[in-house]
Amino acid sequence: MEIKGKAWKVGDHIDTDVIIPAPYLNITEPSKLAEGLFEPIRKNFSKMVKEGDILLAGKNFGCGSSREHAPIAIKASGISCVIAKSFARIFYRNSFNIGLPLIISPSAVDSSEEGDILEVDFERGKIKNITKNLWFSFPPFERFLLEISSEGLINYILKKRDEI
Amino acid sequence: MGWTITEKILGHHVGKEGVKPGEHIFAEVDFMLANDITSPLSINLLNELQNVEFKGINKLTLVADHFTPNKDVRSAENVKLMREFSKKYGVRLYHGGICGVEHCLLPEEGLVLPGDLIIGADSHTCTYGALGAFSTGVGSTDLAAGVITGKVWLRVPETIKIEYRGKPQKWVYGKDIILMTLKELGEETGIYKALEFSGETISYLDMPQRFTICNMAVEGGAKNGIIQPDRTTEEYVSKRAKRNYRFYYSDPDAEYAEIRTYDISKLAPQVALPHSPLNSVSIFDLPKIEIDQVFIGSCTNGWYEDLFIAAKVLKGRKVNENVRLIVAPATYKIYLQALRDGILEVFASAGGVIGPPTCGPCLGGHMGVLASGEKAVSTTNRNFIGRMGHPQSEVYLTNPAVAAASAVLGRIAHPDEVR
Numbered sequence: 001m002e003i004k005g006k007a008w009k010v011g012d013h014i015d016t017d018v019i020i021p022a023p024y025l026n027i028t029e030p031s032k033l034a035e036g037l038f039e040p041i042r043k044n045f046s047k048m049v050k051e052g053d054i055l056l057a058g059k060n061f062g063c064g065s066s067r068e069h070a071p072i073a074i075k076a077s078g079i080s081c082v083i084a085k086s087f088a089r090i091f092y093r094n095s096f097n098i099g100l101p102l103i104i105s106p107s108a109v110d111s112s113e114e115g116d117i118l119e120v121d122f123e124r125g126k127i128k129n130i131t132k133n134l135w136f137s138f139p140p141f142e143r144f145l146l147e148i149s150s151e152g153l154i155n156y157i158l159k160k161r162d163e164i
Numbered sequence: 165m166g167w168t169i170t171e172k173i174l175g176h177h178v179g180k181e182g183v184k185p186g187e188h189i190f191a192e193v194d195f196m197l198a199n200d201i202t203s204p205l206s207i208n209l210l211n212e213l214q215n216v217e218f219k220g221i222n223k224l225t226l227v228a229d230h231f232t233p234n235k236d237v238r239s240a241e242n243v244k245l246m247r248e249f250s251k252k253y254g255v256r257l258y259h260g261g262i263c264g265v266e267h268c269l270l271p272e273e274g275l276v277l278p279g280d281l282i283i284g285a286d287s288h289t290c291t292y293g294a295l296g297a298f299s300t301g302v303g304s305t306d307l308a309a310g311v312i313t314g315k316v317w318l319r320v321p322e323t324i325k326i327e328y329r330g331k332p333q334k335w336v337y338g339k340d341i342i343l344m345t346l347k348e349l350g351e352e353t354g355i356y357k358a359l360e361f362s363g364e365t366i367s368y369l370d371m372p373q374r375f376t377i378c379n380m381a382v383e384g385g386a387k388n389g390i391i392q393p394d395r396t397t398e399e400y401v402s403k404r405a406k407r408n409y410r411f412y413y414s415d416p417d418a419e420y421a422e423i424r425t426y427d428i429s430k431l432a433p434q435v436a437l438p439h440s441p442l443n444s445v446s447i448f449d450l451p452k453i454e455i456d457q458v459f460i461g462s463c464t465n466g467w468y469e470d471l472f473i474a475a476k477v478l479k480g481r482k483v484n485e486n487v488r489l490i491v492a493p494a495t496y497k498i499y500l501q502a503l504r505d506g507i508l509e510v511f512a513s514a515g516g517v518i519g520p521p522t523c524g525p526c527l528g529g530h531m532g533v534l535a536s537g538e539k540a541v542s543t544t545n546r547n548f549i550g551r552m553g554h555p556q557s558e559v560y561l562t563n564p565a566v567a568a569a570s571a572v573l574g575r576i577a578h579p580d581e582v583r
Binding site: 013015017018021022023025026027028039040041059060063064065066067068069072086088089090093094097098152153154157158161 | 200201202204205208209213216230231235236238239242284285286287289301302303304305306308309312313351352355356382385387440527528529546548549550551555
């Protein structure tokens with residue numbers, strides 16, 4: 001799986017209340033959740049994002065609540081993957097479970113700016129910053145993570161259900 | 165080498181004596197929960213499936229507590245979805261009057277028990293670790309997968325042991341202990357770990373204070389918080405348990421990623437400044453901070469004992485004219501006991517608002533939302549940007565005694581300042 005898109009950048013410790021604030025939590029439709037994405041720090045963020053764009057974030061991205069509305073809003077905005085210095089654990093699980101792949105690469109985050117064009121090759125564990133002509137590598141995903149993120153957790157367990 | 169309590173509980177749920185940190189396991193779940201924010205996503209996933217057996221459905225309990233009493237039509241539709249699902253599959257559902265904030269309600273009802281493996285679609289599911297259970301928060305899709313399989317995928321966490329020594333001073337509680345601990349651990353130490361809270365200080369703490377400590381383990385990034393059971397646990401659980409339960413203890417030669425020791429005897433009440441629960445200082449190191457609202461409640465500090473402490477400070481006094489005091493007993497049983505014991509009368513006479521058992525104000529959901537520039541003292545667990553309302557509002561996290569004193573004086577205050 002490969003993706004290419006424009007980079008958007010946010011800082012450290014972006015919590016789930018900032019990703020999608022409480023007033024949106026009684027909504028389940030992904031497109032409507034996207035409208036509230038990053039509302040406390042960047043209003044109308046999802047209107048600026050194009051399908052396939054990539055989000056860069058600092059440390060501990062997604063800390064706080066277990067609300068799956070957070071990765072759903074990010075995915076529905078068109079963001080195809082998040083590259084961060086580190087992720088909070090519930091957010092990490094939730095994102096893969098709904099098919100939003102996450103990559104940990106502090107150097108890619110530090111060396112890239114908003115607006116740069118990035119390309120990600122998941123199988124080979126490579127990120128290319130096309131604008132700056134820089135390469136970064138990350139440990140390729142374990143196969144089950146790739147499978148979960150490509151088909152979603154529910155389909156994955158339904159397929160495997162006889163083994164478990 | 166021996167096992168920690170976390171490694172033993174996880175081990176016994178895959179038919180082994182223990183499991184090692186780093187192992188991936190597919191473990192049997194004893195109990196699952198979801199609320200009116202998280203369960204609609206799970207229910208929508210499950211409702212789409214055909215001819216699929218729900219092997220874990222009898223382990224699921226639903227609690228409508230976040231936007232309840234239903235704050236608007238969307239929230240009402242979500243609770244309706246929960247009611248229909250509950251009826252269709254015979255799933256236990258708490259809603260309406262016989263209800264409460266899930267993490268206080270479920271222990272009180274004797275539904276989550278020592279030795280259990282619990283997953284909940286709410287990050288503060290780690291609260292039940294105070295009973296000597298393995299309990300962790302997951303998302304809605306993980307929960308739906310749990311309903312289908314009755315099991316959960318987990319990576320066994322390494323354990324950090326935190327030993328507390330000494331007896332807490334007057335006006336110092338579990339809340340202050342965990343705020344201090346989170347500050348000491350910082351942003352990175354606790355991530356993905358099990359936090360095992362131990363030491364002689366634990367024996368001075370009642371169950372609500374222990375729940376408060378484990379409740380906030382997630383703020384340090386931990387997978388679970390856990391406290392080994394003792395007589396206090398036994399006393400609490402024995403009169404409530406609806407199933408059999410089992411006590412597990414860490415072996416003396418268990419392996420820890422790290423052991424940290426803290427002296428609690430000189431700890432002062434702590435205040436977590438905006439915008440992080442890890443950002444706490446001693447109340448004596450604060451400048452004068454005037455406030456607009458005080459909230460006493462939530463899964464962190466909405467217990468009967470918390471209301472009792474706050475009422476002790478507020479009795480015979482008035483809430484400052486610049487402050488709104490909102491008190492929400494965490495469950496219907498706590499509400500009733502506080503009503504019978506005259507505690508609610510203390511709040512009402514002081515000029516406080518008494519809300520229903522709900523999570524509402526804690527997450528800026530409803531029943532106590534902040535305007536721009538407003539400052540609140542809150543007994544809850546998070547003070548992120550915009551957590552309780554406008555992105556330019558501020559939340560200061562404290563224990564219930566400090567919250568009550570602050571309501572009287574109109575600024576963040578130590579309970580001894582109230583005369």
